[in-house]
Amino acid sequence: MTIAGSDSGGGAGIQADLRTFAFHCVHGTSVLTCITAQNTQGVTRVDAMSAQAVAAQFEAVMVDMRVSAIKTGMLLNQEIIQITAKKLVAFGCGNVVVDPVMVSRVGAKLLDDDAIHAMGDLLLPIAAIATPNRYEAQILAEMEIHTLADMQAAAQKIYKLGARSVLIKGGGMTGDLKAVDVWFDGDRLETLQTEAIDTIHTHGTGCTLSAAIAANLALGKPNLQAVQDAKVYVTTALKYALAIGKGQGPVGHFFPLQRLR
Template sequence: MKKVLSIAGSDCSGGAGIQADIKTITAHKMYAMSVITALTAQNTTGVYGVSEVTPEFVGNQIDCVMKDIFPDSIKIGMVSSAKIIDIIAEKLIQYKAKNIVVDPVMISTSGSRLLNDDAMDALITKLIPLATIITPNIYEAECLCGFEIKSKEDMEKAALKISESYKGNILVKGGHLSECSDDLLYNNGKFTWYPSPRVDNPNTHGTGCTLSSAIACNLDKEEDVELSVEKAKDYISGAIKANLDLGRGRGPLNHCYK
């Protein structure tokens, strides 16, 4: 059985973070493991508290996983401090980890910045360079490229700018565009667009976590990156179209719709 490790924060309401990752990995018939970087008190209406795990204990968790059930791929989500990022990067290098998907959780869906300057710098300079693919949304891509993104043309310009400092695969997610929700994959001078018609469903809590985990699962199958993204997009579209309706706010996806 293929093994996938998620390094991320915990969502007690089950829609995002570690919980969404485990559901996604299990739905792909793979073995899910987790390293928790933070506990969050949240539900479909918002985040009401965050308690970080110490960097030392994050490192301890990674050691335990790597020394016993070595993952075939790794998804990295919420990493809220520079010291946690440092230990994760150190361990990934130490254990020669492969198939690393980094979802650079820097900006919330509402546009609020989630990382301080030190953590942002560590994410960009230490963690992102280790990734096979990064999956920024529009707001996060703006942080990485330094200018506003309002169109598909802007997404291409952003990917080119980000590629000046990061040589891996860049998936710019277009879910926050007004004209469409198409995603763009860029690598080595090639643009690949993934058309995504908007689904009339406001319940999209955890979509970023779910997509990055699904990509990690497909990389685990030794698929190329383009096909891995395509299959992950198909999976998440189905999970949204299943129209699960839980909670009083922006509800979760149906990860087990198949």
């Protein structure tokens, strides 16, 4: 299941998540939190779903189907974060991947302070895996992140907020740290590195990564393996990124089909 917003341009959000689930051969369900008017150049409008609508979507799926893993993306406001956390606890959801969408990978703030506090207080303690980017990790860990040592320290601090494991994404880092992520689960502190792909068409990478992690968890993979396999998927999708529109295109979720053309 993905609990996230809709991207009308199809590059991120629910659309990216469902394509990622399909690639991994798992059935995707969805809870829509907001609707955006969006394309490769940016977002021009956002309309939030009511908390009641979010709850109704979640309950409709959960009472009928066995959901093996869940990812959260853009939850938009404090009320939606609160109802999401409440329902995840009420239904005893275990494999929850929290992509704490608070700040974009270029540093633009996406949530207000009340929503950010709700994210840290209510949602992170439910997370099997939390996947903050550099700027989100800075907020959650209350520290600046410039070096690998900073990433490692921040991962350990965020772990103490309740998440069972933390993956700090290096997409917002510079230089040699650009394709480096840091993993911490209370025991293992790992530096994960994949090939850095030189492309501007990276729209939806964060959504895609957390969706791929959730799909791998649904397939029964251990947490760290789920993350490692998801990173390989995203890296390959970046190699086949789509140069569509006038701005930043999306990653190529369906790259096996592109290879056949």
